[in-house]
Amino acid sequence: MTKFLLAAAGVGLLAVLSLFVGATHLSPATLLAAGPESEAVRVLLASRIPRTIAVILSGMAMGVSGLIMQLIVRNHFVEPGTAGTVESASLGILLATLLAPGIDLIGKMTVAALCALAGTALFLFILSRIPLRSALLVPLIGLMLGGIFDSVTTFFAYRYDLLQSLNAWTTGDFSGVLRGRYELLWIAFALTAAAYLAADRFTVAGMGRDFTTNLGMNYRRAMSFGLVIVSMSTAVVVATVGTIPFLGLIVPNLVSMTVGDNARRAVPWVALGSAAFVLVCDLIGRTVRHPYEIPVGTIVGVVGSALFLYLLLRKGASDG
């Protein structure tokens, strides 16, 4: 518990640091010196605080979604990005944009969530149809399915000249987050909290259908619940900030290496670790090319994949 509190304090520090980094110079001193109506306070309230909250919330949502996915699919290499969930959510956003141009963010998000749900369900359906399922096939099929959704999205975006906006959605980026434009992420937070409350169910469901039924639990219901949480969280995050690759893969794997596979214990650590990870990546993105920004999706891709490769190959080296 003390360890967890220390870690939480660390993330808190990162969050405070994140408040004072950006194009406009802002330091604790200028804030104190300035009155409540000053420019500095307005930047803080309208841009910096919303941004930091958005970073933390979307990080948590994607990390915990990855964990749930790994539990219900029973495979360590699955996350919303390797199961077609992200791609089907993006397709949903494109469809909403094309069919109802004036639609608001909530509408877009609903369509995206429905598409994400359908896409992920299709993924699970395909998995259930495969006679001999090897651990390696599962993420591969997810990637293929994602590729198929992606090609449909690109097809329409190409025809309707939306490729550029598509690019903007598919790369996670917090630079557009302002007060009034991120609040939907609290839905993702509620879903993450629900995931924590239902964590034991996912642990049990992860043991397999027969085992779950033996314990007197409804396997199908646990699976559907997990599916809904993952799809909705992904849709909310993709609709508001874009995709953050890899997060759901790396943080849960790191956590399960250290605290094990019990979801109830793992969820808080995954949430904290993911928030810290995205905060650090966002900070890097804002400082490397100051005053310009590099989108967080890019930084997460580089840092996350390098870290993951290091772990994999180090582990591989010790195995033989």
Added chain:
Amino acid sequence: MVRPGTPTPRQALLLLAVAALAAIAAFMTLGARGNWDFVLPFRGTKVAVMVLVAYAVAVSTVLFQTVTGNRILTPAIMGFDSLYVLIQSCAVFLLGSTNVAMIDHRLRFGGEVAVMVAFSVVLYGTIFSRSRRDLHLLILVGIVFGIFFRSLANFLQRLIDPAEFAFLQDRFFASFNSVESDLLATAALLVAAVSLVAWRIMHSFDVLALGRERSISLGVDHRRMVTIVLVLVAVLVSVSTALVGPITFFGLLVANLAYLAVPSGKHRFVLPAAVLLAVIALVGGQTILERIFAFDTNLRIIIEFLGGIVFISLVVQGKAR
């Protein structure tokens, strides 16, 4: 295995060859109006590019699958073509687009291929020799490398000046319509060289397909052969990526179709079958797209779509494990 009514490998190849020629003939002649002196060279260049790409993708995928002993791997999944994109981005980032543009096409292409070959042999050679037993790990490492290269390239592209970025983007999204002829010639030369080497070691491929232990006991210098094959694959991937950009699932599609089409595991049947299928898919697809649908879309998008679907159905039927 050979049931009555099933064509022999030779017959299957013959059928595929006829279909490929028909596709090319259809592409060259359908809907042609006006001056043949213009139409023939114009369409001929396109066909040449498509055939070259089909050849490179098909051969590289089949050989890669032979070396790794797995029929659902492709060089693209293992990050080969994102590596190429990364090398391009690095060149523009370090030298600037003006300098890169000033270098002779052929020289630049040769240099890129050389860097890619050296890098991929060191990288993948190490991974393959280290974790051959754990295919699981191998494929994951490959996928992650792909993501790593892509993100790193993206990162560099963000640091590059927007004007230079436009230059770079042009290079990645070359379609079948806009290939420089000197690049085409260089690519053809490289492919010919690769084919010569592959031809001379053709007999070893079937042995390599038996797996590491068995091929060693049959007297094949496994490590050396694998390195040679990886070099060949790297050259072929560079050629196809340089010409038309990355095509992820196409190789997977044609290689698996080739295993189904030819009732024989022998490379002298499977390799040509895969090449012919790739030609049929590319040229035939482009013909349908341009002449029949007059559709302004990208063939690559459709290939990815169909390739993914066919592949998943293959997996579901348990034919590609």
